Amino acid sequence: MAGSNEVNLNECKMVVPLNTWVLISSFKLAYNLLRRPDGTFNRHLAEFLDRKVPANLNPVDGVFSFDVLIDRATGLLCRIYRPATAEEPEPNIVELEKPVVGDVVPVIIFFHGGSFAHSSANSAIYDTLCRRLVGICKAVVVSVNYRRAPENRYPCAYDDGWTAFKWVNSRSWLQSRKDSKVHIYLAGDSSGGNIAHHVAARAVESGIDVLGNILLNPMFGGQERTESEKRLDGKYFVTLRDRDWYWRAFLPEGENRDHPACNPFGPNGRSLEGIKFPKSLVVVAGLDLIQDWQLAYVEGLRKAGKEVKLLYMEQATIGFYLLPNNNHFHTVMDEISEFVSSDC
């Protein structure tokens, strides 16, 4: 289908600011270099190109960060972001795991995006996003550096998410004073949103409470071609071909896109009826070609009687939440803030 590969550059330049266009286009081009037709991935070049930032104990805009190795066997790292307090404006090595101060302190476990293959917890764009979340939610943010595809397929990312979840839940220094429990929210964008859903499901199955899920442009899919996929293929930075590549890279070999990891409410999915699934905030960008799957996800939650708020941002493209230069960004940040604070 020659038409679906044609890139309509003019359309996407109209809807995003110039610097956003430059950023997302350069990601797109870089990612095209990294995906090989045979399904392998040029990991060395990916790491070379990815802009990373170190953790920083010196507070920047009131937030400091440090990295913790939580599972030696898999090398699972998390980056923890904490608000600097007035009493300890410059934390030292002893203060890092000082108990959080407050009756209720939200802890957001964040899973970065990248379609299961790209980016890391220390990628600059995600470091920036996590720092913002600390500020707007008055939360501690734990960003998980999960293992990526294609070297590590399903269920590695979910297992790492679960390991991080258990680790967070068992930190005494993260407990809120009110009930000596850790108040956990799960959040993520793109593949991270997908991971957040699956970790939440596993958590509630194990009897551990999750206070809420925040899914930003979550990555879902299915075998069928939906209307939005056909209509928007190649129009706004993303093509169906690359989406297919990433699913092939993540899902077990031989599986198709109706695998429940990809399509949780599809033919092989499972209803959440009767399960104490947390409330969800799902953000869908109106110019994202996979929106029909994201909307189907929201429908699936509703049908099972779960609380869900849908934020449909009509004129938004993928990655709109990476730079604070558009209205969608601010709207979403406000909603996230309210979503998290409503339990305090």
Add this chain to the structure above:
Amino acid sequence: MLRYDSTSSSAGSSSGSLSSSSSSSKPPQQDIDGLLAGAGYKVRSSELRQVAQRLERLETAMGNSPADFSQLASDAILYNPSDLACWVDSLLTEFAEPPPTCSSDFIVDPVNNQTVVNSAWTAAEPHTPQVHQNITYDEQQSLDNQLTVVTAMEEDSGIRLVHMLMTCAECVQSGDLSLATSLIDDMQGLLTHVNTICGIGKVAGHFIDALSRRIFQGMGGGSVNGGSAFENEILYHHFYEACPYLKFAHFTANQAILEAFDGHDCVHVVDFNLMHGLQWPALIQALALRPGGPPLLRLTGIGPPPPDGRDSLREIGLRLAELARSVNVRFAFRGVAASRLEDVKPWMLQVNPKEAVAVNSIMQLHRLLGCEQTRNSPIDTVLSWIRGLNPKIMTVVEQEANHNQPGFLDRFTEALYYYSTMFDSLEACRIQPEKALAEIYIQREIGNVVSCEGSARVERHEPLAKWRRRLSGAGFRALRLGSNAFKQASMLLTLFSAEGYSVEENEGCLSLGWHSSPLIAASAWQAVPAWDNHMSSS
């Protein structure tokens, strides 16, 4: 094991120029798009439109030949991804010409009137298969299970130990030696409750020793606590085997030197610290395989004078000569014995003006940083004569650490973070006695940083950001290490080392770290010609 990085957020990291005013030698560029800078990219606002246009052109070019794309990605050498305009351009260049076949792509070298193969298209080895990131070490799994499980109480004791170390260091800084002494006793007691086989207990033990030596020997009188040169060489060799830091240093420097020597028939490497000459066999072999044939290679190795009269430098030179002979590389060696680098004078190196010179400094420059109050300090003198040699390249590898701050507590804290991380990485080493001796090697460094002062304190590590400023100010310009060097470093790591090490690119320099903390940084430099008034530091 907890891992921290207390570096400040100013320039030098790949985070872009968020707050460059405090540490950059040039005035902050007002025009840089702040939002893109936060994402790690440096683009001038005034150039955004142009960059966008180039991206569009690149996209169109890609659309025309999608099959070539990933193959070209494997072959192309890219530099400095933070400079978006620059790397988009280099990709455009790749796409603008049709890819030539390897053997027919020659350019004539006008100086030597010889044909030289364009190095970007040289592919001496067949396309190496992608090395998967996760090679499982079954051994490692079972050994990890054997490591003592850290109980909650131990974790608690570990934190208390760190707390006490900091307090003790504070006392030493303020001169309250009696409190410091009693803290030493308490800490030694606490050590018995903590696992000292690995983790915080092991590192803490070394720091307690170093503090104790500092207190009991008095300030400034601390011994260099180095053994003989012979001992040092043995420890160095085991450190080389036990973990990849020195291997990384050597092959990154060699790669850069090899490229700098391209097209030259007479080349001369000056090695500031020969040790066992571990770095050079690989370079000799690479030169032997060079298309067009190897050059005449001279190696001048600097090392300490042996106390027992053995001419160890010469012995190493002989072994290297033997290797060179076996691969048909014309080779000459010269040893320069000096106990300190600042005692070396350029005439001792006998550099010939016709040869291409490479100066190689693996963790040596920081030793020249003591006694900076005097004018013509050792570092200035040495950098000045290096510049006078007009080297084709100077390769510099240094510990990525801030161990030369004037305040003792700051230094101590930095060293605690740094060496904790390094010891943690050493846990992954499974071979003995390499691991044990490597630990002693590191322990000696700790001892020097913590318990020595004045001229005895030679381990004066400074981070890459500071070296960049220093070298730029001394008339050097950075040569960028690109994606090919990065890829080789990454691949070699996966083949030879345990999981957890990572290579990072930072504005043309490469660093090797453990779990996202860089511990050693490699960079390459060239002297800016004296008549060039624009002293740029890229």
